[in-house]
Amino acid sequence: MLIDKNRSLSLFIVFGCFLYIFILLLFTECIYDTSIMNYKLIFTGIIAVSFFVPICHIIIGYKYSVRISLLFASIIMSASILQIFYRKSVGFYFIDKSEAISLLQANKNSTKDINTHCSKWTSLNTVVVLFYSDKDVKLPDIASTIVEEDFENYKNYLIVKIQYLGSKRKTVDDVIFVSEEFKKLNIKSLGDLKLLAQMLNSIRYSELPKNTVILLKVDNFKDFTVCGFNRSIQK
Incomplete structure (x- = not known):
């Protein structure tokens, strides 16, 4: 009993x-x-x-x-x-175009240079996503002409690219720096922008390698934030 x-x-x-x-x-x-x-x-x-x-x-x-x-x-x-x-934390930030240009130049210069430039974000987060915008023009409010499969393929390409660069770095303390402008997707309408927002929102960023920094150029950023990307973005 x-x-x-x-x-x-x-x-x-x-x-x-x-x-x-x-x-x-x-x-x-x-x-x-x-x-x-x-x-x-x-x-x-x-x-x-x-x-x-x-x-x-x-x-x-x-x-x-x-x-x-x-x-x-x-x-x-x-x-x-x-x-x-010891969790993996993800930080989302909106930065000025001038700062984005500085990051791109630092990445061309050396690993040490990009590590230094990104340290203010990587010291706070395991994975960092940086947005910047070049222009803000009114997009037509029409449905997307881009098939969703193209966005899914682009998402997979981005993840594979990050993992490949991660395998090439010397130490885990080095930054994996990836920059994308989405030119191949050719965003021309709010429908396209909505699919882009949903695609970026669906990525499990915390599963990416430590010290990953992703720089994304997204024009019409105000529209982007109300089109399905629901992560908290700091400025």
Whole structure:
């Protein structure tokens, strides 16, 4: 009878931990683009083991299963808090055209130069997305003539490009600098701009390598921010 009671209480504790981790992942990995799984894999491993050990003791009906479940529940909580502390954060900024030109020139000069120029953002975020605008003209409010597949292909191209440049850098402290102007997409209407906003919004930026800096030229930026790109942008 005591073993059954211990087993029920232990199962309740483990289920509570499962529910806690599920909610945590729902908000960090799904709802908000803040990855806690891909940065420090050791914490993910600790959590996995911390579920496995008490479940084994519950199955065999060990009399100290409650104590063991509580011990590993505390380990799960501690590891998840450390995961949040070491999470991948993403920062979105709007910068002046002159600053964008300086960044492009720094990237041409040397790795050290671009690292220095980007340090004010990379010191605060793991991944940085910088927007700038060259002109602001009124676009016709018509449906897009560009097929959605072109945007999906461009998105995949951008991600592959970032991963390739990341594999070429000497250390993870070096900035992966990527600049895009979307000339190939030929944005000519609000419908096109809406698809561009949705495409950029769908990228899981927190899954990109550490110290990634993406410079994006988006004209008609005011229209862009109300066309489907719902990330918080700082100026």
